[in-house]
Amino acid sequence: MLIDLTNIANSEEKIIHAEVPYKPEVFSSALGEFPIMGKTPVSLEIRNKGNRKLQIAGKMSFEAVIPCSRCLEDVSVRIDMDFEKSVDMKLSASEKIEELDEQNFIDGYNLDVDKLVYGEILINWPTKVLCKADCKGICSTCGVNLNLQTCDCDITDLDPRMAQIRDIFSKFKEV
Ligand SMILES: [Zn+2]
Ligand SMILES: [Zn+2]
Incomplete structure (x- = not known):
């Protein structure tokens, strides 16, 4: 969705x-x-701060379905976004892109809300998602979800020296 900024860019305050x-x-x-x-609608406030500079403030909330980092089960994650951008309408198209960190959400005199929101979702995306704090993950040997069932891949069966190495290794593997 595009919002025409011509009018507001020309009216200070x-x-x-x-x-x-x-x-x-x-x-x-x-x-x-x-x-x-x-999803909530994107709630936008666009303000002309004078000298053809616009301040764009926005809010939006939604739930993303993201696999758990350990067991890969889908987790519904609530993401609340609250952002603010400044756009100098005096700049040329290429200067604007540079100033907006390549976030090309201003197209001529139009604000491309979808592009703006996409960039914000990218910034707010969680780096790690867990279905629960103590998620047991997936057995690295047989692949079962250890939250739902146990398996017979008992690491104590291994040579104790191997088990120790595995313990150390699993500490690093922890995401
Ligand atoms: Zn999990
Ligand atoms: Zn197993």
């Missing part, structure tokens, strides 16, 4: 509010594709 739906049902990034649900 003007403020506009907008509630914009965010349509995508899936968030795709280098990490994969994740369903997003329970």
